Amino acid sequence: MAPSPAESRPTDSGEELSAAFLERLKGEPLRELTVLDAGTGSGRVALALAPLCRAVVGVDRDARAIDEARRKAAAAKLSNVRFVVGDVEVEEYVPFKPDAVVAYLCMSDAIAERASRALRAGQVFAFVALHNDQWKETGRPSRFAYGETGVRRLLKRTGFAVEHLEVERDVKAFASVEEGLAAAIGLQERWKVDGRWFKYVKFLEDGGRTLTRAQLVVKARKA
Ligand SMILES: C[S@@+](CC[C@H](N)C(=O)[O-])C[C@H]1O[C@@H](n2cnc3c(N)ncnc32)[C@H](O)[C@@H]1O
Incomplete structure (x- = not known):
């Protein structure tokens, strides 16, 4: 099993949900589907999909x-969404009887394995995961990030066919060290x-003037 990703994950970032991720999901017959949101946090993806x-x-x-x-769901008067405390890298998803599994900035090998065991042929697993280039200026990719090759290998191993895979990248460029420090x-x-x-400060002092955010947006279908 992949190391538990929780420790390095921030809680809800407040950033916008990926439009590409939502668009790919909207291509599915969602009205007929029960969707499991693994690592839902305070529910922003679940509440957007409900x-x-x-x-x-x-x-x-x-x-x-x-x-x-739960409070947000009640305030929005959403009656078709429920929230459960559980470990998505330990518990199986089968009891939830999902027709699709999503995971947004909460992705690991263990999650893909559980999604695979819960889904039937033709059903969708869609996720957003940190990409290896996320904050590459700090000299250390996140332990929980994936590259394109690694994610394709994982999905093949767990019985999914990749339908969509893109890297969303935002590279901020700075005119000075001070600007770079302020951005982080x-x-x-x-x-x-x-x-x-300290690695980032050194990168800036050595003349580096960027800060990269990068995430993978993936939609895969159980083969
Ligand atoms: C970066 S937040 C993303 C939250 C939500 N998906 C979103 O995009 O707003 C990561 C979430 O994954 C949860 N998480 C991490 N590892 C988990 C695990 N093994 N089981 C259940 N939740 C986990 C954390 O508690 C946190 O709420």
Whole structure:
């Protein structure tokens, strides 16, 4: 099993959901589907999908995030979405009887394996995962990031055919060291703990002037 991805994952980032991810899902007959959202956090993907789906189940091991998701669902008067506290890298998805599985910035080999065991031929597994180039200027790819080759290999091994795979990349360019530091100020505390901050500062001092965000958007179908 892949190492547990939780420790390096931020909670909800507040960033917009990938339009490509949502568009790919909207190509499915969602009205007829029960969708499992693995690592739902406070439910932003589950809540965005619920009005389009027959039903949505969001699972996360963070009980406080699940409480928040439940509050949001009640406030939005959504009755076809429920939230469950659970470990999506340990528990099986079969009891939820999903017709599709999604995972948004909560992706690991263990999740793909469980999605595969729960889905039947033709059903969809769609996810957004960190790409290896995410914050490459810090000299260390996230342990939980995938490259294109690695993700294709994983999906083949777990019995999925890739229908869509793209890298969404946002490379910020700076005119000065100060601009580069300012752009990462919100990450400073976390990066100081894991040693990335000093590597990033060195990168800037050596003349580097970029900061890269990159994520994979994938839709795969059970073969
Ligand atoms: C970056 S957040 C993404 C949340 C949500 N998918 C979104 O995009 O807003 C990652 C979430 O995955 C959850 N998570 C990480 N590992 C997990 C595991 N093994 N089982 C259940 N939840 C997990 C964390 O608790 C966190 O809420």
